[in-house]
Amino acid sequence: MRRVGALATAERFAPGVSAVALVLVQIAYPLTSGAGRDRVTVAVVLLSAGTALAHAAAARGIRYATGLLAIVSGLGLVAEIVGTATGVPFGCYEYAVDRLGPALAGVPLVVPLAWTGGLYPVWVVAGLLTRGTLARIGLMAVGAVGWDLFLDPQMVADGQWRWCDTDSGLPGLASIPYTNYLGWLAVALLMGALLTGLERTSRTVSAGLSTPDSRAGLDTVSPVFGSNAVPVAVFLWTWLGSVLAHAVFLGLPVSAGYGGVGMAVLGVPLLRHLWFCRRQPVPIG
Template sequence: MDSPREPAPAGCLLLLVAVQIAYPLTDGSARDVVTVAVVLASAGTALIHAAVTRGLRYAAGFGVIVSGIGLVAEAVGTATGFPFGAYEYAVGRLGPALFDVPLVVPLAWTGGIYPIWVVAGILCRTAAPRIAATSAGAVGWDLFLDPQMVADGQWWWADSDSGLPGLAAIPWTNYLGWFLVAGLIAGALTVWDRAAPPTRRVGVPVLMFLWTWLGSALAHAVFLGLPYSAAYGGVALGLLGVPLLVRTVRTGLGRNDVPGGDAAGPVAWRR
Protein backbone atom coordinates (compact mmCIF):
# COMPACT_ATOMS: atom_id res chain seq x y z
CA MET A 1 0.00 0.00 0.00
CA ASP A 2 1.24 3.50 -0.83
CA SER A 3 2.58 5.54 2.05
CA PRO A 4 0.41 8.53 2.95
CA ARG A 5 3.52 10.69 2.69
CA GLU A 6 3.95 10.09 -1.01
CA PRO A 7 1.74 12.96 -2.22
CA ALA A 8 4.40 15.31 -0.78
CA PRO A 9 6.77 15.11 -3.79
CA ALA A 10 3.87 15.75 -6.17
CA GLY A 11 2.86 18.80 -4.15
CA CYS A 12 6.43 20.10 -4.33
CA LEU A 13 6.42 19.58 -8.08
CA LEU A 14 3.21 21.60 -8.43
CA LEU A 15 4.82 24.39 -6.40
CA LEU A 16 7.87 24.26 -8.67
CA VAL A 17 5.70 24.58 -11.77
CA ALA A 18 3.82 27.52 -10.23
CA VAL A 19 6.92 29.53 -9.33
CA GLN A 20 8.49 28.84 -12.72
CA ILE A 21 5.36 30.11 -14.45
CA ALA A 22 5.66 33.24 -12.30
CA TYR A 23 9.24 33.89 -13.48
CA PRO A 24 8.48 35.63 -16.81
CA LEU A 25 5.73 37.66 -15.11
CA THR A 26 8.20 39.40 -12.78
CA ASP A 27 11.27 41.60 -13.03
CA GLY A 28 13.80 43.35 -10.82
CA SER A 29 14.00 42.31 -7.18
CA ALA A 30 10.75 40.35 -7.46
CA ARG A 31 12.33 38.18 -10.13
CA ASP A 32 15.34 37.56 -7.88
CA VAL A 33 12.96 36.29 -5.20
CA VAL A 34 11.22 34.04 -7.73
CA THR A 35 14.59 32.72 -8.93
CA VAL A 36 15.53 31.68 -5.40
CA ALA A 37 12.06 30.16 -4.94
CA VAL A 38 12.50 28.11 -8.13
CA VAL A 39 15.79 26.70 -6.83
CA LEU A 40 14.35 25.86 -3.42
CA ALA A 41 11.27 24.22 -4.95
CA SER A 42 13.41 22.24 -7.39
CA ALA A 43 15.82 20.97 -4.73
CA GLY A 44 12.91 20.32 -2.37
CA THR A 45 11.05 18.26 -4.97
CA ALA A 46 14.17 16.19 -5.65
CA LEU A 47 15.17 15.56 -2.05
CA ILE A 48 11.66 14.92 -0.73
CA HIS A 49 11.01 12.45 -3.53
CA ALA A 50 14.33 10.72 -2.82
CA ALA A 51 13.56 10.58 0.91
CA VAL A 52 10.02 9.25 0.48
CA THR A 53 10.93 6.61 -2.09
CA ARG A 54 14.44 5.58 -1.04
CA GLY A 55 14.91 6.78 2.50
CA LEU A 56 16.15 9.85 4.34
CA ARG A 57 19.74 8.57 4.43
CA TYR A 58 19.82 8.17 0.65
CA ALA A 59 18.30 11.62 0.10
CA ALA A 60 20.77 13.28 2.47
CA GLY A 61 23.70 11.59 0.76
CA PHE A 62 22.38 12.58 -2.66
CA GLY A 63 22.12 16.20 -1.59
CA VAL A 64 25.57 16.25 -0.01
CA ILE A 65 27.20 14.63 -3.05
CA VAL A 66 25.58 16.80 -5.71
CA SER A 67 25.52 20.11 -3.83
CA GLY A 68 29.00 19.47 -2.40
CA ILE A 69 30.60 18.75 -5.76
CA GLY A 70 28.62 21.59 -7.32
CA LEU A 71 29.83 24.07 -4.68
CA VAL A 72 33.45 23.00 -5.03
CA ALA A 73 33.26 23.23 -8.83
CA GLU A 74 31.66 26.69 -8.66
CA ALA A 75 34.13 27.96 -6.05
CA VAL A 76 37.08 26.74 -8.11
CA GLY A 77 35.45 28.10 -11.25
CA THR A 78 34.95 31.62 -9.92
CA ALA A 79 38.47 31.66 -8.44
CA THR A 80 40.41 30.19 -11.36
CA GLY A 81 38.19 30.06 -14.45
CA PHE A 82 38.42 26.25 -14.54
CA PRO A 83 36.45 24.34 -15.74
CA PHE A 84 33.68 26.69 -16.95
CA GLY A 85 35.73 29.68 -18.10
CA ALA A 86 36.28 32.91 -16.17
CA TYR A 87 32.96 34.16 -14.76
CA GLU A 88 31.48 35.87 -11.72
CA TYR A 89 28.15 36.24 -9.98
CA ALA A 90 26.21 39.44 -9.36
CA VAL A 91 26.63 40.52 -5.74
CA GLY A 92 23.70 40.22 -3.36
CA ARG A 93 20.95 39.26 -5.77
CA LEU A 94 20.56 35.57 -4.89
CA GLY A 95 21.12 35.74 -1.16
CA PRO A 96 24.17 34.85 0.96
CA ALA A 97 27.30 33.52 -0.72
CA LEU A 98 30.24 31.30 0.18
CA PHE A 99 33.52 31.63 -1.73
CA ASP A 100 31.73 34.20 -3.95
CA VAL A 101 29.13 31.55 -4.90
CA PRO A 102 25.49 32.16 -3.88
CA LEU A 103 24.43 29.30 -1.63
CA VAL A 104 21.37 28.61 -3.76
CA VAL A 105 23.64 27.62 -6.66
CA PRO A 106 24.76 24.23 -5.26
CA LEU A 107 21.10 23.55 -4.42
CA ALA A 108 20.29 24.27 -8.06
CA TRP A 109 22.71 21.49 -9.03
CA THR A 110 20.78 19.08 -6.80
CA GLY A 111 17.38 20.05 -8.17
CA GLY A 112 18.56 19.96 -11.76
CA ILE A 113 20.60 16.76 -11.68
CA TYR A 114 18.04 14.60 -9.85
CA PRO A 115 15.45 14.18 -12.65
CA ILE A 116 18.20 13.78 -15.24
CA TRP A 117 19.85 11.07 -13.12
CA VAL A 118 16.55 9.21 -12.74
CA VAL A 119 15.71 9.42 -16.45
CA ALA A 120 19.24 8.33 -17.40
CA GLY A 121 18.72 5.31 -15.13
CA ILE A 122 15.49 4.45 -16.92
CA LEU A 123 17.18 4.60 -20.32
CA CYS A 124 20.55 3.04 -19.47
CA ARG A 125 21.03 -0.40 -17.96
CA THR A 126 24.69 -0.11 -16.93
CA ALA A 127 26.80 2.47 -15.15
CA ALA A 128 28.98 3.91 -17.92
CA PRO A 129 26.14 4.79 -20.31
CA ARG A 130 24.14 6.24 -17.40
CA ILE A 131 27.05 8.48 -16.42
CA ALA A 132 27.46 9.66 -20.00
CA ALA A 133 23.71 10.25 -20.39
CA THR A 134 23.60 12.22 -17.15
CA SER A 135 26.51 14.38 -18.29
CA ALA A 136 24.87 15.05 -21.65
CA GLY A 137 21.55 15.78 -19.98
CA ALA A 138 23.19 18.25 -17.61
CA VAL A 139 24.65 20.12 -20.58
CA GLY A 140 21.18 20.18 -22.14
CA TRP A 141 19.72 21.64 -18.96
CA ASP A 142 22.50 24.24 -18.81
CA LEU A 143 21.72 25.33 -22.36
CA PHE A 144 18.47 26.62 -20.85
CA LEU A 145 19.86 27.76 -17.49
CA ASP A 146 22.89 29.85 -18.38
CA PRO A 147 21.35 31.89 -21.21
CA GLN A 148 18.38 32.68 -18.98
CA MET A 149 20.51 33.76 -16.03
CA VAL A 150 22.99 35.71 -18.17
CA ALA A 151 20.10 37.55 -19.80
CA ASP A 152 18.87 38.44 -16.31
CA GLY A 153 22.31 39.63 -15.20
CA GLN A 154 22.76 37.01 -12.47
CA TRP A 155 26.23 36.08 -13.75
CA TRP A 156 28.47 36.70 -16.74
CA TRP A 157 31.70 35.55 -18.40
CA ALA A 158 34.87 37.51 -19.06
CA ASP A 159 34.94 36.02 -22.55
CA SER A 160 31.61 37.06 -24.03
CA ASP A 161 32.26 36.48 -27.70
CA SER A 162 33.18 32.81 -28.24
CA GLY A 163 29.97 30.92 -27.61
CA LEU A 164 27.52 29.12 -29.83
CA PRO A 165 25.78 31.10 -32.60
CA GLY A 166 23.16 33.22 -30.89
CA LEU A 167 24.69 32.56 -27.45
CA ALA A 168 28.06 34.26 -27.89
CA ALA A 169 28.11 35.58 -24.30
CA ILE A 170 28.63 32.05 -22.92
CA PRO A 171 31.93 30.46 -24.03
CA TRP A 172 31.91 26.90 -25.30
CA THR A 173 34.28 25.92 -22.48
CA ASN A 174 31.35 26.29 -20.08
CA TYR A 175 29.54 23.33 -21.61
CA LEU A 176 32.67 21.19 -21.49
CA GLY A 177 32.98 22.10 -17.82
CA TRP A 178 29.38 21.10 -17.22
CA PHE A 179 29.93 17.76 -18.91
CA LEU A 180 32.99 17.04 -16.78
CA VAL A 181 31.47 18.11 -13.46
CA ALA A 182 28.22 16.28 -14.14
CA GLY A 183 30.24 13.19 -15.01
CA LEU A 184 32.07 13.42 -11.70
CA ILE A 185 28.74 13.79 -9.88
CA ALA A 186 27.23 10.86 -11.78
CA GLY A 187 30.24 8.69 -10.97
CA ALA A 188 29.83 9.43 -7.27
CA LEU A 189 26.08 8.79 -7.47
CA THR A 190 26.73 5.44 -9.12
CA VAL A 191 28.46 4.35 -5.93
CA TRP A 192 25.93 6.02 -3.63
CA ASP A 193 22.96 4.38 -5.38
CA ARG A 194 23.98 1.13 -3.72
CA ALA A 195 23.08 2.65 -0.34
CA ALA A 196 19.33 2.12 -0.81
CA PRO A 197 17.04 -0.26 -2.67
CA PRO A 198 15.82 0.95 -6.07
CA THR A 199 12.30 2.30 -6.43
CA ARG A 200 9.56 1.99 -9.01
CA ARG A 201 8.06 5.32 -7.96
CA VAL A 202 9.66 7.57 -10.57
CA GLY A 203 6.63 9.49 -11.83
CA VAL A 204 7.52 12.76 -10.12
CA PRO A 205 11.13 13.01 -11.40
CA VAL A 206 10.01 11.92 -14.88
CA LEU A 207 7.38 14.65 -14.95
CA MET A 208 9.93 17.07 -13.50
CA PHE A 209 12.28 16.20 -16.36
CA LEU A 210 9.58 16.61 -19.01
CA TRP A 211 8.50 19.94 -17.55
CA THR A 212 12.10 21.17 -17.51
CA TRP A 213 12.63 20.09 -21.10
CA LEU A 214 9.37 21.08 -22.78
CA GLY A 215 8.37 23.89 -20.43
CA SER A 216 11.76 25.56 -20.71
CA ALA A 217 11.74 25.32 -24.50
CA LEU A 218 8.32 26.97 -24.61
CA ALA A 219 9.21 29.65 -22.07
CA HIS A 220 12.46 30.58 -23.80
CA ALA A 221 10.88 30.68 -27.25
CA VAL A 222 7.67 32.51 -26.37
CA PHE A 223 7.97 34.37 -23.07
CA LEU A 224 11.65 35.15 -22.47
CA GLY A 225 12.79 36.13 -25.97
CA LEU A 226 15.55 33.51 -26.02
CA PRO A 227 14.92 31.51 -29.21
CA TYR A 228 18.47 30.19 -29.54
CA SER A 229 18.55 28.65 -26.07
CA ALA A 230 15.06 27.27 -26.71
CA ALA A 231 16.41 25.47 -29.76
CA TYR A 232 19.74 24.35 -28.32
CA GLY A 233 18.31 23.24 -25.00
CA GLY A 234 15.31 21.58 -26.62
CA VAL A 235 17.50 19.52 -28.92
CA ALA A 236 20.17 18.66 -26.33
CA LEU A 237 17.80 17.67 -23.53
CA GLY A 238 15.73 15.90 -26.15
CA LEU A 239 18.57 13.39 -26.48
CA LEU A 240 17.13 11.92 -23.30
CA GLY A 241 13.58 13.20 -23.63
CA VAL A 242 12.74 11.66 -26.99
CA PRO A 243 13.92 8.13 -26.08
CA LEU A 244 12.06 8.49 -22.77
CA LEU A 245 8.81 9.32 -24.56
CA VAL A 246 9.30 6.59 -27.15
CA ARG A 247 10.04 4.00 -24.48
CA THR A 248 7.05 5.05 -22.45
CA VAL A 249 4.66 4.96 -25.40
CA ARG A 250 5.91 1.58 -26.56
CA THR A 251 6.33 -0.32 -23.32
CA GLY A 252 5.10 1.77 -20.41
CA LEU A 253 7.31 2.62 -17.46
CA GLY A 254 7.75 -0.41 -15.29
CA ARG A 255 9.87 -1.66 -12.42
CA ASN A 256 12.33 -3.16 -14.88
CA ASP A 257 12.90 0.38 -16.18
CA VAL A 258 14.64 1.33 -12.95
CA PRO A 259 18.29 0.31 -12.35
CA GLY A 260 18.29 -2.68 -10.05
CA GLY A 261 14.55 -3.32 -10.45
CA ASP A 262 13.23 -6.78 -11.21
CA ALA A 263 11.46 -7.89 -14.34
CA ALA A 264 8.03 -8.59 -12.89
CA GLY A 265 6.37 -6.59 -15.61
CA PRO A 266 5.21 -3.05 -16.35
CA VAL A 267 3.52 -0.85 -13.79
CA ALA A 268 2.19 2.67 -14.04
CA TRP A 269 4.22 5.69 -13.01
CA ARG A 270 3.83 6.17 -9.29
CA ARG A 271 4.74 9.01 -6.97
Protein backbone atom coordinates in the same frame (compact mmCIF):
# COMPACT_ATOMS: atom_id res chain seq x y z
CA MET B 1 0.47 3.52 14.54
CA ARG B 2 -1.83 6.25 13.28
CA ARG B 3 0.95 8.82 13.60
CA VAL B 4 3.39 6.60 11.71
CA GLY B 5 0.79 6.12 8.97
CA ALA B 6 0.30 9.86 8.69
CA LEU B 7 4.04 10.39 8.36
CA ALA B 8 4.25 7.72 5.65
CA THR B 9 1.38 9.36 3.77
CA ALA B 10 3.04 12.78 3.99
CA GLU B 11 6.31 11.26 2.76
CA ARG B 12 4.52 9.66 -0.19
CA PHE B 13 2.74 12.82 -1.33
CA ALA B 14 5.41 15.43 -0.50
CA PRO B 15 7.34 15.07 -3.81
CA GLY B 16 4.19 15.55 -5.89
CA VAL B 17 2.99 18.54 -3.89
CA SER B 18 6.42 20.14 -4.13
CA ALA B 19 6.56 19.47 -7.89
CA VAL B 20 3.18 21.16 -8.44
CA ALA B 21 4.36 24.20 -6.46
CA LEU B 22 7.56 24.24 -8.53
CA VAL B 23 5.63 24.35 -11.80
CA LEU B 24 3.36 27.16 -10.56
CA VAL B 25 6.30 29.29 -9.42
CA GLN B 26 8.16 28.71 -12.71
CA ILE B 27 5.10 29.85 -14.63
CA ALA B 28 5.25 33.09 -12.64
CA TYR B 29 8.88 33.76 -13.62
CA PRO B 30 8.21 35.50 -16.98
CA LEU B 31 5.58 37.67 -15.31
CA THR B 32 8.05 39.23 -12.87
CA SER B 33 11.03 41.56 -13.05
CA GLY B 34 13.65 43.18 -10.83
CA ALA B 35 13.70 42.17 -7.17
CA GLY B 36 10.49 40.20 -7.63
CA ARG B 37 12.12 38.02 -10.26
CA ASP B 38 15.11 37.44 -7.99
CA ARG B 39 12.76 36.16 -5.29
CA VAL B 40 11.02 33.90 -7.78
CA THR B 41 14.40 32.57 -8.92
CA VAL B 42 15.32 31.65 -5.35
CA ALA B 43 11.91 30.04 -4.84
CA VAL B 44 12.33 27.97 -8.01
CA VAL B 45 15.72 26.69 -6.82
CA LEU B 46 14.45 25.83 -3.34
CA LEU B 47 11.40 24.03 -4.70
CA SER B 48 13.37 22.11 -7.32
CA ALA B 49 15.90 20.94 -4.74
CA GLY B 50 13.11 20.21 -2.26
CA THR B 51 11.26 18.12 -4.83
CA ALA B 52 14.39 16.14 -5.65
CA LEU B 53 15.29 15.49 -2.02
CA ALA B 54 11.71 14.64 -1.03
CA HIS B 55 11.49 12.09 -3.81
CA ALA B 56 14.92 10.65 -3.07
CA ALA B 57 14.01 10.24 0.59
CA ALA B 58 10.63 8.67 -0.16
CA ALA B 59 11.99 6.27 -2.78
CA ARG B 60 15.40 5.38 -1.35
CA GLY B 61 15.53 6.66 2.22
CA ILE B 62 16.95 9.59 4.17
CA ARG B 63 20.48 8.23 3.91
CA TYR B 64 20.31 8.26 0.12
CA ALA B 65 18.79 11.75 0.03
CA THR B 66 21.51 13.05 2.33
CA GLY B 67 24.19 11.49 0.15
CA LEU B 68 22.57 12.98 -2.95
CA LEU B 69 22.68 16.45 -1.41
CA ALA B 70 26.27 16.04 -0.23
CA ILE B 71 27.49 14.80 -3.61
CA VAL B 72 25.64 17.08 -6.00
CA SER B 73 25.33 20.28 -4.01
CA GLY B 74 28.65 19.75 -2.24
CA LEU B 75 30.59 19.12 -5.41
CA GLY B 76 28.62 21.85 -7.16
CA LEU B 77 29.60 24.37 -4.48
CA VAL B 78 33.27 23.38 -4.69
CA ALA B 79 33.21 23.61 -8.49
CA GLU B 80 31.57 27.05 -8.36
CA ILE B 81 33.99 28.43 -5.75
CA VAL B 82 37.00 27.14 -7.66
CA GLY B 83 35.45 28.29 -10.92
CA THR B 84 34.86 31.88 -9.84
CA ALA B 85 38.32 32.06 -8.24
CA THR B 86 40.39 30.46 -11.00
CA GLY B 87 38.27 30.11 -14.14
CA VAL B 88 38.55 26.30 -13.94
CA PRO B 89 36.61 24.28 -15.05
CA PHE B 90 33.96 26.56 -16.57
CA GLY B 91 35.91 29.64 -17.62
CA CYS B 92 36.16 33.10 -16.10
CA TYR B 93 32.87 34.38 -14.65
CA GLU B 94 31.39 36.15 -11.65
CA TYR B 95 28.02 36.31 -9.93
CA ALA B 96 25.97 39.45 -9.40
CA VAL B 97 26.21 40.80 -5.85
CA ASP B 98 23.33 40.62 -3.34
CA ARG B 99 20.66 39.32 -5.71
CA LEU B 100 20.18 35.66 -4.76
CA GLY B 101 20.72 35.80 -1.02
CA PRO B 102 23.73 34.85 1.13
CA ALA B 103 26.94 33.91 -0.66
CA LEU B 104 30.12 32.00 0.16
CA ALA B 105 33.34 33.09 -1.59
CA GLY B 106 31.24 35.01 -4.10
CA VAL B 107 28.90 32.10 -4.88
CA PRO B 108 25.23 32.43 -3.83
CA LEU B 109 24.34 29.50 -1.59
CA VAL B 110 21.24 28.72 -3.65
CA VAL B 111 23.45 27.87 -6.64
CA PRO B 112 24.65 24.46 -5.38
CA LEU B 113 21.03 23.62 -4.53
CA ALA B 114 20.18 24.34 -8.16
CA TRP B 115 22.60 21.59 -9.16
CA THR B 116 20.66 19.09 -7.04
CA GLY B 117 17.25 20.22 -8.25
CA GLY B 118 18.27 20.22 -11.91
CA LEU B 119 20.43 17.11 -12.12
CA TYR B 120 18.38 14.67 -10.05
CA PRO B 121 15.57 14.27 -12.62
CA VAL B 122 18.21 13.86 -15.34
CA TRP B 123 19.95 11.18 -13.25
CA VAL B 124 16.69 9.27 -12.70
CA VAL B 125 15.70 9.40 -16.37
CA ALA B 126 19.19 8.36 -17.46
CA GLY B 127 18.85 5.35 -15.18
CA LEU B 128 15.54 4.41 -16.79
CA LEU B 129 16.97 4.72 -20.29
CA THR B 130 20.15 2.68 -19.85
CA ARG B 131 21.29 -0.74 -18.68
CA GLY B 132 24.94 -0.08 -17.90
CA THR B 133 26.62 2.12 -15.32
CA LEU B 134 28.92 3.92 -17.74
CA ALA B 135 26.07 4.57 -20.16
CA ARG B 136 23.99 6.07 -17.37
CA ILE B 137 26.79 8.35 -16.22
CA GLY B 138 27.51 9.51 -19.77
CA LEU B 139 23.85 10.11 -20.59
CA MET B 140 23.34 12.04 -17.37
CA ALA B 141 26.32 14.26 -18.19
CA VAL B 142 24.97 14.98 -21.68
CA GLY B 143 21.54 15.75 -20.21
CA ALA B 144 23.14 18.09 -17.65
CA VAL B 145 24.79 20.06 -20.44
CA GLY B 146 21.45 20.14 -22.24
CA TRP B 147 19.81 21.62 -19.14
CA ASP B 148 22.57 24.23 -18.86
CA LEU B 149 21.88 25.27 -22.45
CA PHE B 150 18.61 26.59 -21.02
CA LEU B 151 19.92 27.74 -17.64
CA ASP B 152 22.97 29.76 -18.57
CA PRO B 153 21.40 31.91 -21.31
CA GLN B 154 18.39 32.62 -19.09
CA MET B 155 20.45 33.66 -16.08
CA VAL B 156 22.96 35.65 -18.14
CA ALA B 157 20.10 37.51 -19.80
CA ASP B 158 18.74 38.28 -16.34
CA GLY B 159 22.14 39.51 -15.16
CA GLN B 160 22.65 36.87 -12.46
CA TRP B 161 26.20 36.18 -13.64
CA ARG B 162 28.61 37.50 -16.24
CA TRP B 163 31.33 35.86 -18.33
CA CYS B 164 34.70 37.46 -18.98
CA ASP B 165 34.88 35.95 -22.47
CA THR B 166 31.76 37.04 -24.33
CA ASP B 167 32.61 36.20 -27.92
CA SER B 168 33.67 32.55 -28.10
CA GLY B 169 30.43 30.67 -27.53
CA LEU B 170 28.00 28.77 -29.70
CA PRO B 171 26.50 30.55 -32.72
CA GLY B 172 23.84 32.87 -31.35
CA LEU B 173 25.12 32.41 -27.76
CA ALA B 174 28.55 33.97 -28.07
CA SER B 175 28.37 35.51 -24.59
CA ILE B 176 28.73 32.07 -22.97
CA PRO B 177 32.08 30.42 -23.82
CA TYR B 178 32.50 26.80 -24.90
CA THR B 179 34.54 26.16 -21.76
CA ASN B 180 31.36 26.44 -19.72
CA TYR B 181 29.80 23.38 -21.35
CA LEU B 182 33.03 21.40 -21.15
CA GLY B 183 33.18 22.22 -17.44
CA TRP B 184 29.59 21.10 -16.96
CA LEU B 185 30.32 17.84 -18.76
CA ALA B 186 33.37 17.14 -16.58
CA VAL B 187 31.64 17.99 -13.28
CA ALA B 188 28.52 16.01 -14.21
CA LEU B 189 30.62 12.96 -15.09
CA LEU B 190 32.26 13.10 -11.66
CA MET B 191 28.88 13.54 -9.98
CA GLY B 192 27.52 10.56 -11.88
CA ALA B 193 30.43 8.38 -10.77
CA LEU B 194 29.90 9.36 -7.13
CA LEU B 195 26.13 8.86 -7.38
CA THR B 196 26.75 5.39 -8.75
CA GLY B 197 28.75 4.59 -5.64
CA LEU B 198 25.99 6.03 -3.47
CA GLU B 199 23.35 3.85 -5.11
CA ARG B 200 25.44 0.74 -4.61
CA THR B 201 25.80 1.38 -0.90
CA SER B 202 22.33 2.72 -0.12
CA ARG B 203 19.54 0.48 1.00
CA THR B 204 16.17 0.80 -0.76
CA VAL B 205 13.47 1.40 1.81
CA SER B 206 10.24 -0.52 1.74
CA ALA B 207 7.41 1.96 2.13
CA GLY B 208 5.03 0.92 -0.60
CA LEU B 209 7.40 2.37 -3.21
CA SER B 210 9.57 0.47 -5.67
CA THR B 211 12.71 1.84 -7.26
CA PRO B 212 13.64 0.11 -10.54
CA ASP B 213 17.21 -1.09 -10.89
CA SER B 214 19.15 1.67 -12.62
CA ARG B 215 20.59 -0.94 -14.96
CA ALA B 216 17.24 -2.50 -15.86
CA GLY B 217 16.21 -0.28 -18.75
CA LEU B 218 12.76 1.04 -19.57
CA ASP B 219 11.42 -2.31 -20.69
CA THR B 220 11.18 -3.46 -17.07
CA VAL B 221 9.55 -0.27 -15.74
CA SER B 222 5.80 0.14 -15.34
CA PRO B 223 3.98 2.44 -17.80
CA VAL B 224 3.63 5.14 -15.15
CA PHE B 225 7.22 4.60 -13.92
CA GLY B 226 6.02 3.65 -10.45
CA SER B 227 7.70 5.76 -7.81
CA ASN B 228 9.73 7.63 -10.44
CA ALA B 229 6.70 9.46 -11.85
CA VAL B 230 7.60 12.75 -10.13
CA PRO B 231 11.20 13.14 -11.40
CA VAL B 232 10.11 11.93 -14.86
CA ALA B 233 7.36 14.56 -14.93
CA VAL B 234 9.77 17.25 -13.69
CA PHE B 235 12.24 16.28 -16.40
CA LEU B 236 9.61 16.55 -19.14
CA TRP B 237 8.35 19.86 -17.75
CA THR B 238 11.89 21.26 -17.57
CA TRP B 239 12.61 20.19 -21.14
CA LEU B 240 9.38 21.06 -22.95
CA GLY B 241 8.37 23.92 -20.65
CA SER B 242 11.75 25.58 -21.09
CA VAL B 243 11.51 25.33 -24.87
CA LEU B 244 8.17 27.13 -24.75
CA ALA B 245 9.27 29.70 -22.17
CA HIS B 246 12.50 30.61 -23.96
CA ALA B 247 10.93 30.73 -27.41
CA VAL B 248 7.75 32.62 -26.53
CA PHE B 249 7.95 34.38 -23.16
CA LEU B 250 11.62 35.15 -22.51
CA GLY B 251 12.73 36.21 -25.98
CA LEU B 252 15.49 33.58 -26.10
CA PRO B 253 14.72 31.50 -29.22
CA VAL B 254 18.34 30.42 -29.74
CA SER B 255 18.63 28.80 -26.31
CA ALA B 256 15.19 27.29 -26.83
CA GLY B 257 16.67 25.44 -29.79
CA TYR B 258 19.97 24.45 -28.20
CA GLY B 259 18.44 23.35 -24.91
CA GLY B 260 15.60 21.56 -26.64
CA VAL B 261 18.01 19.52 -28.72
CA GLY B 262 20.39 18.90 -25.81
CA MET B 263 17.72 17.49 -23.50
CA ALA B 264 16.06 15.63 -26.37
CA VAL B 265 18.87 13.09 -26.15
CA LEU B 266 17.01 11.78 -23.10
CA GLY B 267 13.59 13.24 -23.78
CA VAL B 268 12.87 11.64 -27.14
CA PRO B 269 13.43 8.03 -26.05
CA LEU B 270 11.52 8.80 -22.87
CA LEU B 271 8.51 10.08 -24.83
CA ARG B 272 8.76 7.13 -27.17
CA HIS B 273 8.48 4.76 -24.25
CA LEU B 274 5.60 6.69 -22.74
CA TRP B 275 3.75 6.46 -26.05
CA PHE B 276 4.52 2.76 -26.38
CA CYS B 277 3.23 2.04 -22.87
CA ARG B 278 0.10 4.08 -23.54
CA ARG B 279 -0.79 1.78 -26.44
CA GLN B 280 -0.33 -1.43 -24.48
CA PRO B 281 -3.37 -3.15 -22.91
CA VAL B 282 -3.46 -3.14 -19.14
CA PRO B 283 -3.38 -6.72 -17.80
CA ILE B 284 -6.38 -7.80 -15.72
CA GLY B 285 -6.17 -10.03 -12.71
